[in-house]
Amino acid sequence: MTSIRSPQHLGDALRTARKQLGLTQPQLALAAGVGVRFIVDLEAGKPTLRLENVLRVIDALGGEVQLSGLPSSVVNE
Numbered sequence: 169m170t171s172i173r174s175p176q177h178l179g180d181a182l183r184t185a186r187k188q189l190g191l192t193q194p195q196l197a198l199a200a201g202v203g204v205r206f207i208v209d210l211e212a213g214k215p216t217l218r219l220e221n222v223l224r225v226i227d228a229l230g231g232e233v234q235l236s237g238l239p240s241s242v243v244n245e
Contacts, residue, residue: 169234176213178222183211185229200228 172178186196186207193207200207202221210217210225226233 174213175215175217179211179213182225182229185231186211189229196225196228200225 197204197207
C-alpha cells in the first residue's frame with residue numbers, strides 16, 4: 169500500500185502505476201472518462217482537482233482508496 173500525504177505524492181503514485189501498466193496519458197484519460205489535461209494536472213500534483221474524477225482515474229488503474237487512522241465508526245458503503 170502506498171501512503172499518500174500530498175497531491176504531489178498522489179500524482180507521482182498514479183504516474184508510476186500508469187507507466188507500469190503500459191498506458192499513455194491519453195489511454196488512461198479515455199479509460200477513466202476524463203480529459204488528457206486532467207491526467208497531466210493530476211500527475212503534476214495540482215491540488216484543486218475534482219475528487220470524483222480523481223477516483224475515476226484510480227479505478228481505471230485498478231486501484232481503490234482506503235483510509236486508515238480514522239475512527240472505526242465510519243460506515244462502508
